[in-house]
Amino acid sequence: QVQLVQSGSELKKPGASVKVSCKASGYTFTTYALSWVRQAPGQGLEWMGWINTNTGNPTYAQGFTGRFVFSLDTSVSTAYLEISSLKAEDTAVYYCARIRQQLPLHPWGQGTLVTVSS
Amino acid sequence: EIVLTQSPGTLSLSPGQRATLSCRASQSVISNYLAWYQQKPGQAPRLLIYGASSRATGIPDRFSGSGSGTDFTLTISRLEPEDFAVYYCQQYGFSPLTFGGGTKVEIK
Numbered sequence: 364q365v366q367l368v369q370s371g372s373e374l375k376k377p378g379a380s381v382k383v384s385c386k387a388s389g390y391t392f393t394t395y396a397l398s399w400v401r402q403a404p405g406q407g408l409e410w411m412g413w414i415n416t417n418t419g420n421p422t423y424a425q426g427f428t429g430r431f432v433f434s435l436d437t438s439v440s441t442a443y444l445e446i447s448s449l450k451a452e453d454t455a456v457y458y459c460a461r462i463r464q465q466l467p468l469h470p471w472g473q474g475t476l477v478t479v480s481s
Numbered sequence: 482e483i484v485l486t487q488s489p490g491t492l493s494l495s496p497g498q499r500a501t502l503s504c505r506a507s508q509s510v511i512s513n514y515l516a517w518y519q520q521k522p523g524q525a526p527r528l529l530i531y532g533a534s535s536r537a538t539g540i541p542d543r544f545s546g547s548g549s550g551t552d553f554t555l556t557i558s559r560l561e562p563e564d565f566a567v568y569y570c571q572q573y574g575f576s577p578l579t580f581g582g583g584t585k586v587e588i589k
Binding site: 409412 | 518528537569
């Protein structure tokens with residue numbers, strides 16, 4: 364079945380970087396794009412953008428430019444989210460989700476908790 | 482960007498009751514590209530409804546979606562204990578994709 368499996372929780376200090384992975388299985392990786400969604404503690408869902416798995420071209424939502432980088436390794440059907448210069452306000456669960464034009468986000472990875480604390 | 486406003490913020494109901502959740506868009510959602518997700522504590526969101534009214538695979542028929550343009554509704558005909566959760570609407574017709582703020586359905 365179609366599945367997205369994300370890497371485990373991370374505890375980082377302010378100013379550090381973190382790289383979250385999202386491994387896809389059960390379908391041809393390059394036939395769907397992948398989106399990233401942030402959920403701060405106790406808050407709602409915030410769309411961060413998406414990456415075209417054919418071209419590797421990323422699109423970032425407003426507020427997620429500069430320190431946020433989407434990338435791919437198509438040889439292992441995996442997408443990555445890297446966040447640099449971490450701040451306390453980056454503390455959140457980050458989800459990946461499969462997406463295609465005119466289709467909703469489905470399925471979702473299980474989420475990766477990133478905690479930024481000194 | 483399209484702003485989605487969900488109401489009420491919290492719905493307090495008993496098992497067996499009917500739940501009606503609203504999602505209003507700041508402008509018309511193209512082709513009714515409106516989805517509903519359920520999220521339980523510590524879990525990822527799960528797709529319930531897409532295209533405003535189509536149930537996702539495996540979703541019980543007590544869940545139904547309706548609406549068009551700017552006004553959408555998710556109805557749970559008879560609440561089961563496992564339905565108490567937070568529900569989000571989301572539009573995927575325009576970039577940026579946007580979510581509503583969520584409605585929490587809690588046990589009364």
